[in-house]
Amino acid sequence: MVVTRIAPSPTGDPHVGTAYIALFNYVWARKNGGRFLVRIEDTDRTRYVPGAEERILAALKWLGISYDEGPDIGGPHAPYRQSERLPLYRKHAEELLRRGFAYRAFETPEELERIRKEKGGYDGRARNIPPEEAEERARRGEPHVIRLKVPRPGTTEVKDELRGLVVYDNQEIPDVVLLKSDGYPTYHLANVVDDHLMGVTDVIRAEEWLVSTPIHVLLYRAFGWEVPKFYHMPLLRNPDKTKISKRKSHTSLEWYRAEGFLPEALRNYLALMGFSMPDGREIFTLEELIEAFTWERVSLGGPVFDLEKLRWLNGKYIREVLPLEEVAERAKPFLQAAGLSWPSEAYLRRAVELMRPRFDTLKELPEKAPYLFSEDYPFTEKALEKMREGLPVLREVEPLLRAQEDWSEAALDALLRGFAQERGLKLGQVAQPLRAALTGSLETPGLFEIMALLGKERVLARLARALAGGTS
């Protein structure tokens, strides 16, 4: 049974890196018919952000990454929030103390700062405090932490399933704090205790954890527990190759959703960051990913998160992957947010169909085609100019349109082409001014399609306004 997990910290916006790692954990568990769980690592009271947990869980669900156990749905190893498991960590820290794998240290933060400056790091001086004395001071309530007593000299081997064996000289492994003076555990202790207790077999996490893995291996061994398999995934990168960050990239999953990216497309793109299909296909479903997934097809170079390619992929989903009805449905909130409306479902579907090849994110639909959803549409400078140039032509066309009974695309096409030919004009000389007048834009779907969709009344009204010199 393969059990994987994602252990986000509720310290801010739902992070794209969390989704990235969660995706591979989810896929690996599914691939093996195992379980995937979510555990909230809220052991830093100073960085806790209210509401962050809910937002992270919501973002995972939005992406289609479901979990079998978690803080909101429970499970056999509840609770899934570390702040609710405090006694467990204390108990295990004390066990290490008893068995000589840890020791109490009484330095204040200020003292530690000084020691760090002088020695480059904590020098393990509290190891020299006789255990009886340490216990006595602890009993008296003296503030202190519990640190890992790294065996030195010696070496510790970490087996990363993606990189092979990495050997660390224990000299390089610090006596990290396991239990803070406020009684909360640090990541190292909590993560190992919980992964063991929750039956996690495969730890798939970001590469930034690789160097602290020997600490975890030491802990598993001290407890006498089986060490899980480790897979350290490459870090998502900013365009300048540094670890992806809020300052240089968009890291909030909520931003992507608000911007009109589809969860399917984002999830697909994240999968492309490091994984490739055997046949080179770049568009695939979650099921197809699970089916084809193998660690051999995961590359280790840190992938730069390319918003342009994500946009392309999102556009691909909009115009080729999702059914028209689905795209229309998902576009609704974005149209409404822009204060736009549509007369009927059929109208909306057709409007989306016409615009489909022209927007890459849902948010772009209202931005690029307000004229399909409102009579109060803006004019670009160039459209205004083009319309004014064509005013004489428009004046001639107006009565023809007024007299036109068949308002089908084909009929309008024939009418305007005929008119242009009679006048010795190119179709564009007629179509462009008309397009400008009817849409306020020079970049739109086919003119006849738009006219047919808007209907005779709206077209004539817009044209009348244009001829009267008004633009709104």
Add this chain to the structure above:
RNA sequence: GGCCCCAUCGACUAGUGGUUAGGUCACCGCCCUUUCAAGGCGGCGGCGGGGGUUCGAGUCCCCCUGGGGUCACCA
């Protein structure tokens, strides 16, 4: 800086000793065309460097270089 990881076009990648080094995004051109897109076709562009191993290295080994991560009572 110490330690660790990584290294194919600008970006994402395929490649698992013998390939004209392939695909995708971006970029450029052409086609289509009532505009803009989409789409089709074509193009530009890469194995960081040096040593080995081998009949033969993008592929294996070493060194260098470069990039990244990490060195908290944060995760």
